[in-house]
Amino acid sequence: MRDLRKFSGSEWTLDDLLEIEQICGRHAERYALDTFPNQMEVITSEQMLDGYVSGGLPVNYGHWSFGKHFLIENARYRSGENSLAYEIVINTSPCIAFLMEGNSLAMQALVIPHACYGHNSFSKGNYLFRQWTQPDAILDYMIFARNYIADCEERYGLDKVEQTLDALHALRDQGLDKYKRPSKLDSRKERAEQAKRLFAAQETMRQAEYYSLMPQAAKPDAAMPLALNPEENLLYFIEKHAPKLEPWQRELARIVRKIAQYFYPQRQTQVMNEGWATFWHHRLINDMYEAGQIDAGILLECMHSHTNVIRQPEYSGLNPYALGFAAWNEIKRVCENPTDEDREYLPNIAGKDWLETFHDTMQNYRDESFLLQFLTPKLVRDFKLMAIQTSEGLDHWAVTETAGTDSFKSVRSQLSACYRLEASMPEISVVRYEIDTDRKLVLHHQGYNGKVLLEDQAKQALKHLRWLWGFDVSLETIDQKGSTVKTY
């Protein structure tokens, strides 16, 4: 592959970036990396901070919490506590990658394969993303959401909208469909449907007044099958059933949960995704160097940064970049040069074609299953992993496993369990709705391993929920046997 110039130095122009992206593209083709079209945007550091707090979405509705997080991140950045990420990339089509203006040429040369080919291909190929997000519809939807909320602010007042959004945000993590497939985002359809829903709501109110004078017919029991089929999506339940919400508030609930849904796959694939992107930036940078397209100075700077990114401090949290990069490299090694140990523990991929395995894995797994399937004993030894346990009330951790071959399976399953959704997100569902009596709502939190909810926050969040619901709401943590452990 001959190219006209060799990149060197630290200055860059917009054309340079385009050229680098094209070069990467040609290299990436050899590895069959399938990507959405790329749109790179050069931004200032302030805009980067903006992006952090709004989840990377270039368009978002206005809310004070975004302002607050901006201030926090800004303060941290200015005090040197956090350095800014070099890039933010969101899975939309076209795939938008934000590049900071302060990056040197080498940094941009690193960021472009990482974001535009690494993350891009991952979000196009991975099953969770395919199933739960529509990259080509999300931006339109955000614009629709922003305009609608701004409209509501004008009509109903800033305070009321802010109060509603505050309450909805508190329940954001419980506004997800985890097991049902969500309906597709479509902003045009959304607008049309919205108009219909608002009209229907008005009609219902008119009719309700009319019918209140008539003898009561049997009411449709909206919540009957709950006992058999608890509703896990609180925001959905509120949107459909909250007795006292205005139609526009229901629309807001809908918006908040649709956006939360959009980010749902990202939480479950963080290790895989970052590892994938890191692997590919490492690979493509080396390819570019070997093709004579970047000089040694740039390569060194990239490798220096790369090393920082995958740094894993001891006795601390696991760096997803480090873990992911190591995991993918292990897969490649096992494909190309399996040892006996590898053949014993990963027989399905030992000796297979690495590129095929890569694509297959990327498309069909998420962090939990990825680690369960592909963690190697060598990685456990390299990282010197150990498992520690404690229980409530104990003042120490007990070491239960260390990195040795006989503990491998246990370490692997425990590590994989850490990335399970329930490890960080509590399972809360609506189990009863007293529709005929006092309209009380009963929620159960399934407490695994004796876990309960953080009390202060739960109480505050419950207040928000009560405000939205309009009637009494009770929340309890129940254990495996079904008995109540804690009430909030």
Next chain:
Amino acid sequence: MTSVIVDRRLQKGKSTANRQRVLKRLDGALKAQVDKLLARNKLRDTDSGAEVTIQRKDTAEPRLILEPSSGASTRIIPGNDKYRIGDKIQGGSQGQGRGGGQGSGDGQSEEEDTFRFALSREEYLSLLFDDLELPALVKKDLLEIDETRFRRGGVQRYGTPGTVCVTRTFKASIGRRIAAEAQHAEALDEAEAALAEAEEAGDPALIRDAALALDELRRRGGDIPFLDPVDLRHRSLIEVQSPCTAAVMFCLMDVSSSMDEERKDLAKRFFTLLYLFLSRKYKKVEIVFIRHTDEAQEVDEDTFFNGTRAGSTKVLSALEKMNEIIASRFPASSYNIFGAQASDGDSFGNDSTDSSAYLRSRLLPVSRYFVYAEVGTTAGQSATSLWDAYRGIDNEHFNMATVSARNEVYPALAKLFQREH
């Protein structure tokens, strides 16, 4: 596959709208801070904005999340090179905040209780003024930055129809027409001479040509335009800086035992506003702090507001000191001299009358403006001796007001500084 690159650097950040929202939400907490800041900051610092600290609970976003130290927990930790199975590590369920954010959370660390951020000057000033209940008009006035003025200076050839200078345009057109006519007259002469030659030569073709040319010239003679775009002249404006005027403000404060914290706070607010007001009109404001009990001394800002002295009150000492400093360092010819005195009005014996006389005879003649703010008394209460004595001064360079609560500081200032100044 086509790729696109977009440069968004020039676009405004989105954070401004959300920033305003969070400031509005933090209103109460910020105002409380601003009060404390005022007590702590040096006077000059108020000009450049301020750092505030906000408790996280003021901006809490509660969530339904797990209590990490409840129940049983398992962690996988890397880098182990010393522990073995069965070892115990200190920490347990109490110390679970650190050491391992695994799992797929989005890493919102709630570890710190507070966060700090900086308010810009405008934001700080508007918060400050908010508390003082300024009428909106004046608030805007004080916050706006001084612009340079324009004065007329000459003409230029480009501009808008509104700036056309008619007389100069006509002058230019006259000049052009004279030149054009002269040119035309020359051409006519030439043509006539040509015709005469042709007639002499007797060639009918030549004669005809020459005659035609002459006719044409004569016809076109009237076509010199009266006004042409090239004549247009516009008034030009030259930017001029407002002249740099130096001012000195003397802050005289009574620090005798009768001035308590509340009175001192009122005095400080008064002086802060005064300083901001002055620095708007003049590029450089020097401040001289004089505090007095029964004797006066010039001090720095810290001592001025925080030092305590016990003693009786002798206002005259401060006025004499002010005069002394004017004479030695601030000649009235080069400086606009301002004076501001804050006191609770309690003074002994003849001090009040002596001070009043001194003020009238020695200081007011050289000052641009002198104000007296009595802190701690409400108008309508029985007047203090100082108030009584000053009341007798009838001079347009002198004014006085009472300040008994925070929200009266601005009205007092407004009363003391009417638009004319």
